[in-house]
Each structure stands twice: as C-alpha cells, then as structure tokens.
Amino acid sequence: MTALTSCGSGSEPAADGTVTLKFLIDNGQGAVDSAKAMTTAFMQANPKIKIDTETRPAGSEGDNIVKTKLSTGDMDDVFLYNSGSLLQALNPSQTLVDLTGDPVLQNVQKDYLPVVTQGDHAFGVPFGTAMGGGILYNRKIYEKLGLQVPKTWDEFMANNAKIKAAGISPVVSTFKDTWTSQLFVLGDFYNVQAAVPNFAADYTAGKAKFATTPAATAGFQHLADVHAKGYLNEGFGSATADQGMKMLVEGKGAHYPMLSAQLPPLVASMPQAATDVGFFGIPGTDPAKNGATLWEPSAVYIPKSTKNLDAAKKFLAFIASPAAADAVSKAVQPSGPYRITGAKLPDNAIQAAKDLQAYIDRGATAPALEFVSPVxxxxxxxxxxxxxxxxxxxxxxxxxxxxxxxKQAKQLGLAGW
Structure with a gap:
C-alpha cells in the first residue's frame, strides 16, 4: 500500500493518474483482516487506486478520534464506523456524503438502509456481516431428544422441560460476564416491534416504556421464567461467557441466549462449533410472526472533506458487492449473513449463520433497539x-x-423527557 505524505483527508491524484485513498478502520482483528482482504481485491481490480489503511482504537477513544477528525475536516477519504443510533451523533447530514439514489447503494439490501439513514438520506454501505441475537442451541441434543425448533415461548419452555428431564442444563447463563445477561431482553426486540410497530419511535420520544408495554416487559419475564423453573446451569452466577460457550458446544447445556458472533472464534479449537450449534430467534407468542433480532454490521462512509470523491465512491460500490463479500469470507469466518444482494455465505459457513440467513430470506428480522433508538x-x-x-x-x-x-435520554437532550 502506498503511504501518504499529506496529513489532510486525502491526496491529490499523482502525475500518472494514480489516486491514494486513506481508509480509517478500528483496530479489532476482524476489521483489520476484513479490510485487508477487501482492499487487496479492490486494488487488483483498480490498479490506479491505492488504499492506505489506518487503524484507530475501539470504544470511546476511537469515537472521539472520529468526531475530532470530522469536525476539523481532517477525516480520511473513507472510514468505518457504527451504523444505527451512534451514527446520528456524527450529524451525518452535515459531515458525510449523501449516497441517496447513488448506484453505490444498488446492492445494499433495502432493510439495512434505515440503520445508515438520517431523515430520508442514506450515508453508508455495510462492512462485514450481521449477527443474530437470540438463542444458540445444541443441535445434537435436539436430534437426540427429537425436539423441534420452537416458534413460541411456550414451545421453548416445553423443550426445556424435556431437556432437564434428560439430565442436561436447558439454559446456559453466565452472569459473571454481566453483559451476557441482556440477551433475553435485547434479543426480544423483533417480538416487541411485531406487537407494537411504533415502539422505537415512541420510546425515543419518552412516550413508551418497558414497564407499561407488555411486549417489552416480556424479555424481563423470560429471564424470570427460566430461573423460576430451575432451568439454569449450576453456578450460573459465577460462570463466564467462554465457559458458557464451551458448555453449549460440548452438549452440557442446550440453549444459550447469545450473539452469533461468539461462535467463529471457537471453530479453530472446537471445530464442532461450526456444525453442532444452530440459532433461532427468541420465540414470542404468535408462531405466524416468528422472527429474529439482528445486530446490523457497521458501515463505511465518505466525509464531505474528501478530495477524491469519485475514487471513494468506487471503493464503496466494491465494498457493497458480492465480490468483496467473497474476498472477506476467505479471510474471516462470517458470523451471520451479508447485507448485500447476491452475496452468498460460503459452503463452510457456520450453521448459526445459515440459520440466520433463513430469517433474512423470509423477511422475518428487525434490527436491535439500539440501532433504531439512541436510548x-x-x-x-x-x-x-x-x-x-x-x-x-x-x-x-x-x-x-x-x-x-x-437519565441517558436527558443527557442526550431528547424531546419528551
């Protein structure tokens, strides 16, 4: 890759017509490996465009770097950042290139676009894959006990009773890593939206509450139900996420409310994680409305400060293409489906990703609440x-x-609070 000598948001085309794009990504290994695969494939197809990839820290430190670069006009030509509510904090209408109606977006799945949109304007293309938030389950246990994937909460609890009778922990919980306790609530948002389509907007406006919306309270009820029935693993209060995943893969636990992204890192040491663990959305009350909650991939954006808009758009169009997805799949095991029309999961994709793809194919997904509300x-x-x-x-x-x-809504200065 060609290094840049300028410290601005891009360099002018060289005498031979070569353009160098600066591409800012976070320093997570998955992002680094995906970006390398993507940029290598792009530069082979576009020898006149060089891409110089730079990394930034993740978390709040990285957020501050992105916001500072945008406010000073010093942002790289293209950059990777969150989709959903965190994007809104970048004030995209003022800082980013509007891609609405641009051919750059032609392969982006329509139901992804809301998480890169402000008002009626779309600003980014998906980078990487979606992941599911729901129930990871041991398929071998289901096969052995003759169980079907449940489409209602009652069916799920009936499965748990049979699993417990067989001497296996029905539901793995790992409360030592407190973040893992949230999945029954956060992963239930598909069902909340199915029951109350305006919940996200009303919740953001301070009009809808979890405690007064039965569909939203249900996630908390689910947590209580599995505990009250004695369906949790022994030592759930001190178990870690790593221990929970191991229990699930080894068949010592049948279900684990979790994100599908936890699976690919296990495949190297426990190859059966790819085939023996499946995924289903947290079941609701109506089998006809069965679906799953998605954590949408981050996106790549172009700041208005770029001096290389045509080349940047060319790169984004490539990122949002099946060719880029194929290149990335060879380098990084996908934890879920791509949000690009025509992009196929590889044959050796983990079963949980294939299960999630089936939900997307039938239009039975909703983004997690954090993608559609900043609260x-x-x-x-x-x-x-x-x-x-x-x-x-x-x-x-x-x-x-x-x-x-x-407290948080007031800090954000949202109306209605």
Whole structure:
C-alpha cells in the first residue's frame, strides 16, 4: 500500500493518474483482516487506486478520534464506523456524503438502509456481516431428544422441560460476564416491534416504556421464567461467557441466549462449533410472526472533506458487492449473513449463520433497539442479572430500566423527557 505524505483527508491524484485513498478502520482483528482482504481485491481490480489503511482504537477513544477528525475536516477519504443510533451523533447530514439514489447503494439490501439513514438520506454501505441475537442451541441434543425448533415461548419452555428431564442444563447463563445477561431482553426486540410497530419511535420520544408495554416487559419475564423453573446451569452466577460457550458446544447445556458472533472464534479449537450449534430467534407468542433480532454490521462512509470523491465512491460500490463479500469470507469466518444482494455465505459457513440467513430470506428480522433508538441505559446488565437470578421481580426490573434510560435520554437532550 502506498503511504501518504499529506496529513489532510486525502491526496491529490499523482502525475500518472494514480489516486491514494486513506481508509480509517478500528483496530479489532476482524476489521483489520476484513479490510485487508477487501482492499487487496479492490486494488487488483483498480490498479490506479491505492488504499492506505489506518487503524484507530475501539470504544470511546476511537469515537472521539472520529468526531475530532470530522469536525476539523481532517477525516480520511473513507472510514468505518457504527451504523444505527451512534451514527446520528456524527450529524451525518452535515459531515458525510449523501449516497441517496447513488448506484453505490444498488446492492445494499433495502432493510439495512434505515440503520445508515438520517431523515430520508442514506450515508453508508455495510462492512462485514450481521449477527443474530437470540438463542444458540445444541443441535445434537435436539436430534437426540427429537425436539423441534420452537416458534413460541411456550414451545421453548416445553423443550426445556424435556431437556432437564434428560439430565442436561436447558439454559446456559453466565452472569459473571454481566453483559451476557441482556440477551433475553435485547434479543426480544423483533417480538416487541411485531406487537407494537411504533415502539422505537415512541420510546425515543419518552412516550413508551418497558414497564407499561407488555411486549417489552416480556424479555424481563423470560429471564424470570427460566430461573423460576430451575432451568439454569449450576453456578450460573459465577460462570463466564467462554465457559458458557464451551458448555453449549460440548452438549452440557442446550440453549444459550447469545450473539452469533461468539461462535467463529471457537471453530479453530472446537471445530464442532461450526456444525453442532444452530440459532433461532427468541420465540414470542404468535408462531405466524416468528422472527429474529439482528445486530446490523457497521458501515463505511465518505466525509464531505474528501478530495477524491469519485475514487471513494468506487471503493464503496466494491465494498457493497458480492465480490468483496467473497474476498472477506476467505479471510474471516462470517458470523451471520451479508447485507448485500447476491452475496452468498460460503459452503463452510457456520450453521448459526445459515440459520440466520433463513430469517433474512423470509423477511422475518428487525434490527436491535439500539440501532433504531439512541436510548440505552448503562445499568441494564446489572438489572437483568438481578431479574435472571430471582432477586428482582420482572415488572420491577422493567421499571428500574425505565428510570435508568431516563437519565441517558436527558443527557442526550431528547424531546419528551
């Protein structure tokens, strides 16, 4: 890759017509490996465009770098950043190139676009794959006990009863890593949206609450249900996410409410994780409305400060193409489906990713609430641990969370709070 001597947001084309794009990504190994595969394939097809990839830290430090670069006009020609509500904090209408109606977006799946949109304007293309938030399950246990994937919560609980009778932990919980306790609530948003289509907008406006919306309280109730029935693994309060994944893959636990992205890193040391673990969305009340909640991939954007707009658009069009997906799949095991029309999962994709693809193919997905609302309270994982441990009643947990998000909504200056 060609290094840049300028410190601005891009360099002018060289005398031979070569353009160098600066591409800013986070320093996570998955992002680094994906970007390398993508840029190598792109530069082979476009020898006049060189891409110089730079990394930034993840988390709040990386957020600050992105915001500073945008505000000073010093952003790289293209950059990787979150989709969903965190994008709104970048004030995209003022800082990013509007791609609405541009051929760059022609392969981007339509139901992905809302998470890279402000108002009626779309600003980015998906980088990497979606991941599912729901139930990872051991397929060997299901096969051995003759169980079917449940489409309602009652069916799920009936499966748990049979699994417990067989001497296996029905539901793996790992509350030592408190973040893992949130999945029954956060992964249930598909069902919330199916029951109350305007919930995200009303919740953001301070009109809808978890405690007063039965479909939203249900996630807290689920946590209480599996604990009350004795369906959790022994030592769930001190178990870690790594231990939970191992239990699931080894068949010592049947279900684990979790993100599908936890699986690919295990495949090297436990190859059966690719085939023996499947995925299903958290079941609701209506089998006809069965679906799954998605954590959408991040996106690549172009700042208005770029001096190389045509080359940057060419690169984004490539990122949003089946060719880029194929290149990435060879380097990084996908944890879910690509959000690009025509992009296929490789034959050796993990089973959980294939299961998630089936939900997308039938249009039965919704983005997690954090992609469609900026309101997420910092204490949810402590509240869900308490509810899931039988210490706090579910209705009280939902009310506590409503109070928790109120602080954050006021900090964000949202109307209606």
């Amino acid at each position: 997420k309270g910092p204490s949810l994982e402590q509240i869900t641990v308490a509810v899931g441990s039988g210490l706090t009643p579910p209705a009280e947990g939902a009310a506590q969370y409503d109070k928790d998000v109120e």
